[in-house]
Amino acid sequence: MLTAAAEVLAAVDGPGSEEPAWAWKNSPIATLVQRIQQLQNERAQAFRRLDQAHRQYLLGGLHHDFPSYRSVVHEVTQAFTAASREVLAVEAELAGPRAQPVLARHVRSLQELEQTRLATVALLQVMGTPGVSEQDPEKLHQLKIKVIKTMEAISEVLQELRFDAESAE
Numbered sequence: 001m002l003t004a005a006a007e008v009l010a011a012v013d014g015p016g017s018e019e020p021a022w023a024w025k026n027s028p029i030a031t032l033v034q035r036i037q038q039l040q041n042e043r044a045q046a047f048r049r050l051d052q053a054h055r056q057y058l059l060g061g062l063h064h065d066f067p068s069y070r071s072v073v074h075e076v077t078q079a080f081t082a083a084s085r086e087v088l089a090v091e092a093e094l095a096g097p098r099a100q101p102v103l104a105r106h107v108r109s110l111q112e113l114e115q116t117r118l119a120t121v122a123l124l125q126v127m128g129t130p131g132v133s134e135q136d137p138e139k140l141h142q143l144k145i146k147v148i149k150t151m152e153a154i155s156e157v158l159q160e161l162r163f164d165a166e167s168a169e
Contacts (some may be wrong), residue, residue: 031095034092043080043083043114046076058130061111110154110158116146
């Protein structure tokens with residue numbers, strides 16, 4: 001369990017320095033914002049997949065299927081890393097060639113909030129796994145609240161991004 005959680009936490013640190021082939025380089029700002037929204041949807045789907053895998057792992061009782069859980073964590077980590085690379089490419093495009101610092105800041109905030117969310121969810125999963133760490137119901141509750149508040153902040157930043165993007169074009 002700890003190895004899988006460590007892999008998720010490693011994705012939080014962000015992508016490597018390699019440049020992805022990026023099809024949206026010369027797209028209108030509205031298209032870039034739509035792509036950010038698509039990436040957010042992909043991240044949400046990855047979080048659901050991670051949650052389902054963790055629930056299945058916990059339902060295994062004494063016969064946990066750690067290899068299956070680890071496999072899903074690996075796939076989800078790859079999805080988060082790919083989304084992060086592309087989000088950072090959008091941020092760089094907005095901050096540089098497009099000269100849209102306000103939009104770039106929104107994208108940066110979104111990336112930072114997603115990193116916080118991922119780290120918190122990973123910690124929540126580790127702490128919520130019997131036998132891996134000492135169960136602290138109050139700490140688990142605080143982490144759940146942190147995830148909810150982070151998700152609310154993500155929604156607000158996405159709304160601000162859409163609004164400010166309309167003004168930018």
